[in-house]
Amino acid sequence: MSPTLLVSMAAFALAASLSPGPVNLVALSAGMQRGFRHSLRHVTGATCGFTLLLISIGAVLQPLLAWPAVMTTIRWLGIGFLLYLAWSMALDDGYLTSRPLAVATFRRGALMQWLNPKAWMASAAGIGAFTSDGAVPGVALFALLFFPICYVSLAAWGALGAWLGRRLPEPRKVRWVNRSLALMLAASAMRLAVN
Template identity: 50%
Template sequence: MSVAVSMAAFALAASISPGPVNVVALGSGARHGLRASLGHVAGATLGFCLLLVLVGCGVHQLLTRLPAVAGLLHAGGVVFLLYLAWKLAMDDGKLGDAHIGRPPSAWHGAAMQWLNPKAWLAAVAGVGAYTGGEQQLLWLFTWIYGPICFVSVAAWAWAGSLIRKRLETPAHLRVLNRTLAALLVVSALYLLR
């Protein structure tokens, strides 16, 4: 198996698996549809690719030398997940226009990646496994990871848009939102252990 195929398999496994970014993409797709959710998808992809490059350039080593900064990043991620869970739990369940309640933005998607421990783990593990400190391999990994990440997160938004057709009443959407909120709370609590 070539290194590029192995990189692609890693990128797919890490990007398509459930996590906070994908849960938000699913909820956004259900509430706003696929097209309106693509900003979040693009931001999450670009945010992760930037994280991947910076980890490859040594940011991870810097954070291990500055545990207070790493701790703040971790705490910020937990708080952010709880905030997202609260927003989902408080949603009224009315689909309405695209103008009512905005879909998560590209900045939101990028910030989620930077505050997402799953993204950090994937970046550190991927860089460690595939680049060996070589910049050429880091760029190859990033170019492979980007499109796979985009398609993976978009698949969650698309799945949400398919669910949207089943959410005919606000009560159904509230159930979905509260389920997604509970998943985000579980993710946050997992990070506290």
């Protein structure tokens, strides 16, 4: 595989992983409320979930994406899940304690990717652009490249959240940020509903 193709794959992975989205907002919120180490639960789950989704689409699921009903189902499940996460964030009391944030778990991070239409579209676009018809070596290389880039990108959001958490220790300020993030998640869900 040419170095130019690897650089293109890496750039695609970075853009897809680092750009703001629901998964990143939850990493930010988890880092802010419970610290960087706690946010890594969500980061690890989301990275593993996305990588598994990428491999699954490359290996077997790509033909299913041609069926409108499949993408419609994924979209509506994703909208429901994003609204649930937004509601959970909005209800958080804002106290920075060791109490685990309900939305920032490994399992929910992974599930978020499988219910995130953006993740499905990024996976399908990446597989289509960088592998030849889902060939196993190309898909495997893309997944191996994507995993660390995705992990570091999401962890950066968790680190930013932890940094904010140290600067906004008052529950009132944390609640304000959480509700702002919840509003952004809900807006993201609503944008999916109208598209």
